[in-house]
Every structure is written in C-alpha cells, then in structure tokens.
Amino acid sequence: MGAFDPNLNVMxxxxxADVAEMEEAPPMQQAADVAAEGQAPAMFPLPPVFxxxxxxxxxSYSGTRSAWRLDLRVDVDGARPMTRISGDYFxxxxxxxSYFGSFVVEAPTVxxxxxxxxxxxxxxxxxxxxxxxxxxxxxxxxxxLPPAAATAVWRNAAGSAGASYLCDYVSRxxxxxxxxxxxxxxxTPFMSYNTGSLPSGSPARTLTTLSSxxxxxxxxxxxxxxxxxxxxxxxxxxxxxxxxxxxxxxxxSLWREEPQWKVWLLHAMRHEYGPTLLGIMFDQQGRQRQxxxxxxxxxxxxxxxxxxxxLYVCVHELGHCFNLFHSFHKQYMNPPMPNREWSLxxxxxxxxxxxxxxxxxxxxxxxxxxxFQFDDLEVIHLRHGFRNNVIMGGNPFxxxxxxxxxxxADPVEDRSGLALALEAKPSFRLGEPVVVEIKLRSTxxxxxRVHKQLNxxxxxxxxxxxxxxxxxLVYDPPMEHCTAPEMVSLSTEAPSAYASAYIGYxxxxxxxxxxxxxxxxxxxxxxxxxxxxxxxxxxxxxRAPLSHxxxxxxxxxxxxxxxxxxxxxxxxxxxxxxxNRAFERMLExxxxxxxxxxxQLAMGFNAMRAFKLATPTGVRVRRANPDGAIEHxxxxxxxxxxxxxxNITVNLATRRLARAQAAAGKRKExxxxxxxxxxxxxxxxxxxxxxxxxxxxxxxxxAMF
Amino acid sequence: xxxxxxxxxxxxxxxxxxxDVDGQRVYARAGVRxxxxxxxxxxxxxxxxxxxxxxxxxxxxxxxxAEKSVPLxxxxxxxxxxxSPNAIALTxxxxxxxxF
Numbered sequence: 001m002g003a004f005d006p007n008l009n010v011m012x013x014x015x016x017a018d019v020a021e022m023e024e025a026p027p028m029q030q031a032a033d034v035a036a037e038g039q040a041p042a043m044f045p046l047p048p049v050f051x052x053x054x055x056x057x058x059x060s061y062s063g064t065r066s067a068w069r070l071d072l073r074v075d076v077d078g079a080r081p082m083t084r085i086s087g088d089y090f091x092x093x094x095x096x097x098s099y100f101g102s103f104v105v106e107a108p109t110v111x112x113x114x115x116x117x118x119x120x121x122x123x124x125x126x127x128x129x130x131x132x133x134x135x136x137x138x139x140x141x142x143x144x145l146p147p148a149a150a151t152a153v154w155r156n157a158a159g160s161a162g163a164s165y166l167c168d169y170v171s172r173x174x175x176x177x178x179x180x181x182x183x184x185x186x187x188t189p190f191m192s193y194n195t196g197s198l199p200s201g202s203p204a205r206t207l208t209t210l211s212s213x214x215x216x217x218x219x220x221x222x223x224x225x226x227x228x229x230x231x232x233x234x235x236x237x238x239x240x241x242x243x244x245x246x247x248x249x250x251x252x253s254l255w256r257e258e259p260q261w262k263v264w265l266l267h268a269m270r271h272e273y274g275p276t277l278l279g280i281m282f283d284q285q286g287r288q289r290q291x292x293x294x295x296x297x298x299x300x301x302x303x304x305x306x307x308x309x310x311l312y313v314c315v316h317e318l319g320h321c322f323n324l325f326h327s328f329h330k331q332y333m334n335p336p337m338p339n340r341e342w343s344l345x346x347x348x349x350x351x352x353x354x355x356x357x358x359x360x361x362x363x364x365x366x367x368x369x370x371x372f373q374f375d376d377l378e379v380i381h382l383r384h385g386f387r388n389n390v391i392m393g394g395n396p397f398x399x400x401x402x403x404x405x406x407x408x409a410d411p412v413e414d415r416s417g418l419a420l421a422l423e424a425k426p427s428f429r430l431g432e433p434v435v436v437e438i439k440l441r442s443t444x445x446x447x448x449r450v451h452k453q454l455n456x457x458x459x460x461x462x463x464x465x466x467x468x469x470x471x472x473l474v475y476d477p478p479m480e481h482c483t484a485p486e487m488v489s490l491s492t493e494a495p496s497a498y499a500s501a502y503i504g505y506x507x508x509x510x511x512x513x514x515x516x517x518x519x520x521x522x523x524x525x526x527x528x529x530x531x532x533x534x535x536x537x538x539x540x541x542x543r544a545p546l547s548h549x550x551x552x553x554x555x556x557x558x559x560x561x562x563x564x565x566x567x568x569x570x571x572x573x574x575x576x577x578x579x580n581r582a583f584e585r586m587l588e589x590x591x592x593x594x595x596x597x598x599x600q601l602a603m604g605f606n607a608m609r610a611f612k613l614a615t616p617t618g619v620r621v622r623r624a625n626p627d628g629a630i631e632h633x634x635x636x637x638x639x640x641x642x643x644x645x646x647n648i649t650v651n652l653a654t655r656r657l658a659r660a661q662a663a664a665g666k667r668k669e670x671x672x673x674x675x676x677x678x679x680x681x682x683x684x685x686x687x688x689x690x691x692x693x694x695x696x697x698x699x700x701x702x703a704m705f
Numbered sequence: 706x707x708x709x710x711x712x713x714x715x716x717x718x719x720x721x722x723x724x725d726v727d728g729q730r731v732y733a734r735a736g737v738r739x740x741x742x743x744x745x746x747x748x749x750x751x752x753x754x755x756x757x758x759x760x761x762x763x764x765x766x767x768x769x770x771a772e773k774s775v776p777l778x779x780x781x782x783x784x785x786x787x788x789s790p791n792a793i794a795l796t797x798x799x800x801x802x803x804x805f
Contacts, residue, residue, distance in 0.1 A: 280740075
C-alpha cells in the first residue's frame, strides 16, 4: 500500500556524485604522503613504507534523505560473503518512523579497484518501483582509517538516476539482535563448547550461542535481566506451550507485542511431550517468534556430547525465531522451497542427515562433517531476508505478508504523543452494518491539537480491513467530505476525541463484510505534524446465519443500494429505489428481526430531512416528515440495545428523535427523550469528559427546538 | 507389558485423527495440526502387551487410513506417522526420536 517510492525522489534529485571526486590516493601513496609530511632532515633515513591492508566493505550502513531512512547491508567480501546487497526503508513522518519495505540485489556485479568498490545490480523489492537498478560505490580505506560511507544511487531501466543516499558505515555485522536468557530453577544453562572436543567438520574453536550467530553475520548481544524461574510455574514439572508463552510474557523484560530485534531463550528442564523433545520455538500466537526454549532433561551435563547438544539446541531454536524451518521441512514454508536433508546446518536433525551420493547418513556422519554453521541459503535469509520475514514479531512462523505491512505497519518509533484505538463489537450478524468507534487520545501531558473529524469520510483517518481469506483493503468511503479541518485540543480534562463510522460499504468495492468469518481492522490517523498514528489491530467476526429468517434478513441488507442507503442514512433517490424496496420488505416480513433496527434508523433519519430532487421541470421537494421520523427512530432505539448498536449512534439517533418530536409539536416528549438519554449514559459510568460532551450536545439540540 | 509411543509428525493440517491399537481406540482428536517448529502434531503413549500390535490410523475428513503391524522390540517402541495429501505412512523407529 502507499504511493511513495523511496527510490524515486525526482524533485529533490541531485546528480549522482562524481565518482572521481571520491577516489583517493592508493594506500601506498597515502603512506608516502604521511611519511613526507613528517619528513626528517636528510641526515636521518626515512622509515620504510609498508603497504597497509585495506578494509573490507561488507557490513551494515545507514543513511537518511528527506522522509526516508535506508538501512543498507553490503555482503561482498570478508568472511563467507553471500554476494548480496539488501536494505530496509523506513519512512520518517513527523514524530513517527515506520517500516516501509525491503529490497535485495541477488546477483550484483562487483568491480574492485585500488580505491573503490562499485556494485551494481537489479533489486527485488517488497513494493513496486521502476527504479530498481542499484549502483553502490564505496571508497576503499586503509585499515587504520575509519570506514568510508557508501553511496547508493537508484536508476531505472533507461539509466536515469532516481534517489541517492549517502549511508554511513555502522557495523561489520548485518543485523543486531538482543538476546535475553532466563533459566528454570535447577537447570545449569549452556555456556560454551569447544568444537574440537569431538570430531567435526571445521577448525576447532570455542563457540557460544552468541558467537555462533556472529559467524553468520548476526550481532547477537546479551540483554535484559536474567531471571531464575521457579519450577512451580509449570504444571507437574513439565512445560506446555501455553505455560511457556505465559512465562515469556511475564519474564521477558524486553517483550512487546510488536516486531523488534529482541528474542528470549528459556533454559528449562522438560516439556510435556517428554524426554524426546529437546527444544521448541513455542511462540506461535500474536506477534510470533519472540521466544524459544531448550530442555535439558536428556542433554544436561558436562560431557562433550552433551555440551555439543546444548549448543546445538540453543542455536537451532533461535534459528526458528529468525523464521528458519528445518532442513527437511523447507517444503512446508510459504512459499515452499526444496528440502535439504543433505545440509550440514544448525537447522537439520543429525539423525535425518542424508548426504548426496552413496555415502552413509545419520547422526555419526552428520557430526563428523558438521562445521557448526547455517547453510548458505539460511545465512542469506538471516542477513538479507526481507525484514518482516526475519524480525521477531514480524510475519508469522513460516508465512508471508499480513495486515501490518506497508502504511499500516507498527511504527518503529512513535513520539507523536497520540494513541489511536478502534473499537467494535466482537461479532456481527451477516448483513448487520459494521460500525466502529474511533478514539484518539493524547498521551502527552501538555495536550495535543488534533482534527475533530475522525470519521474516515473526512480523510484524516484511514481504516485497513483484512477479510477472511487474507484480502486486505483500505476502506474507501463512497463519498468524501472535503472540509476545512476543525481542530480540537486534547487536554488532561478532555484527553480523547471520538467518532463512529459505518464502514460496511465502500466506493468501487461495494459491501465489505458480506461473508461470514474473521475480519481484522486497523486504523491510521494523519496528525497535524505528519505523524502517522496507528491503532492496534482488532478482530471482529461476522457470524453465519443460523435460521432461514437470518438468511432472508441478510439478503435484504446486503445489496449495493442498501449499503449506500446505510452510508447516507436514507435517501429518496430513484437510483436507490431497489434498496428502499428491500428495506420496506424487511419491515413487512421481519419487523422484529434485530437488523430491522438499522432499517428503522436509516428511514428515520431520511424522514426527518426534507428531500430535494432536481428534475427537468423544477425542484421536487419532499417535506420533512417528523411523525414518520418519530415512528422509525423510536422503533430503532427500541431495538438498539438488543442488537448492540454503539453508543455514538444511539446518541445521534436519540437527538434526532428529540428534534423530530419537537418539530411535531411534542416538546415535552422531546425534553424527556433527551433527559432519558443523559440518564441512560450516566448509568453506563462513562468518563466525566464524555458526559460533559453529551450534555453539551443535548443543550445544542435543545437550542434547535 | 511394554509401551508404544505414536508420534503424529508432518502433514497434519486441522485433521480429525483416530488411532486404534489392536482394535482399541486410543486416540481421537479434531483439529490436529503439525507444528513445524518441532515437526510434531501430537503424540500418544499407550501400554501394550504381546510381541506384535496392530496400529490403525484414520484421517476422517480426508478419508485416509493406514494400518501396520508393529513388532515390540524395545521396552518403548516408537512409531512415526506422517500424512501426505493422498496417504498416511506409518514407520517404526529403531530408537527414540529427538525433536527440537
């Protein structure tokens, strides 16, 4: 989603830097220059000039340009290069920074001279762009000098330059992850293992969990608070996945329900599956892959084989947190990949090792050849996988894009001082208009000025909807209200602004909630300073009809005309005649059905309006019909509680009823209607500032009588 | 008396699974799904007697079933069950499996 392309920034485009300007003297010349500066009198000989080693250019870089930040990963030299370039873009809007997308260049051409590394290639990106040719230039520096910055220039197929970024060197690692480890009482957690203790497939070295990942290019750092967890937290000394997850939420001090490069490893004794389960990545709910566990029941002790098993299990389970599947389960990934039972990788099972060719497999063969590494494709995933496919709390284990990609992604940084929330009933009948409440709250004690018009019709709030089956769309109202913004100040006394919105019918799309199933919704508010404030995702369910009456009611509510009538709260327009006839049939055939309350609501609002229709012979006016409005609105409010109509809609309908009663000469009834409404809301124990708003609305309505 | 442990491994996707051992129903569960973080969907362990037992596994929703005679060669005998789109495979294991 989104119309922005960080690779194309035409208005601000500068010519690509002249590469010649970046060239420096060859290192030997540099050394000679240095020596010459401090040249001693002729009687003392010059020190010999030794050639200086050059730095490798691989590692991570970062640069910003206007509203974009680019985190770049260059992987073309150094230890075990994968010959790839990748990067993540973040959009900086006001006080919020949001992930935008990722790209990878998989077959770059690398040209190295004495002074410069030039890398060119075509990128594959998570968004659509015609500027997909990347040219990266990195000056070569002597080892004694600081690393040089990388210049990235994007071009299109014709070679025209788009955006360019100057990215400062950050680290020789490609990604950085914080690891918090906790330990069950009585368990001695793994520390380190010397790979030379037993036959293996690589030079001997001492490995820890952290250094195993460092060899893959991932800077894994110990973080958080190390807790000892009482065994009593699990039932009968065995951990279930639910208990592990609960323990993670309680003890993982860095845990949040959002993507972040942070992960938890619990060293525990036993799982409920028994001694055959040595470890598990249990976190497959909510924001997944943030935690895993090793079980020491079968692998505890200091014998080399046990220490080797402990290292293996820890690195392996953390690999799952990076969204790696077993070598023999790659076919079950999304998208699927060929299995690699022959792989000498942390992600294989030694007993499942099947080398190519007529050589024996199995555990002994595996261990004697295992180099204590991930295989190349796994290293590429760890270093260059699209961010949400790798980051903990990103895409679910083994699956692809979700509702939270693109514009509606969780911001990585939010200093807007605002919080947005969406509320709706947890379930709706099929055919029931889906109405959501939008609440914008100030979290800044100094207060915030925000738009008063939070209904998506005005364009300051957008709502993304994921339908059953995965289709994601952004609600596009059938009509937009172009209006001068009205502002309101949120303060300690009145910290929130509210709106309700019917979002069941969209321009070009028609009825959105026209199938039973689970829907996920998320809203975004465009704040005055450009911040994009995103709400948590909410779920709602549309229930399948349980009876013939429910089916008939759903059919009568789900037409295109009916959707438009609900959006407009009624209309006399001839073009919507079919919808009006369906509504009339609803009231004839099923007046007591809960969905009839919405029909009564739309008809009531329409009756209270005079309707003007321009015809070739003049303007036809249907006068307001207060008595008709009273009948419909009273019936609607009578059924509102049973069907669960939201408070804001009830408020609006009640005030409209009062106006209809006053217009019909029934002033006493009108006053009572408003008084009863205030009492009704008072009994709901609403917040003081909300009650103050309601009372002000009642006063304003009364002034209209 | 020995033990038979039956591990439901790859290929289960919200399946209704029934397992009979020597004609006795030992397992019946709906919504069985493989967790690919360990390659296991579920596991059941039962007491068995004799030298050989007959294991019958059924996936009701898919109309698949398979049977196998399993020699009891150890105090705990392990049997792995994997499901593919058109078949169920039952494999006796020579030793205790390791999952992680």
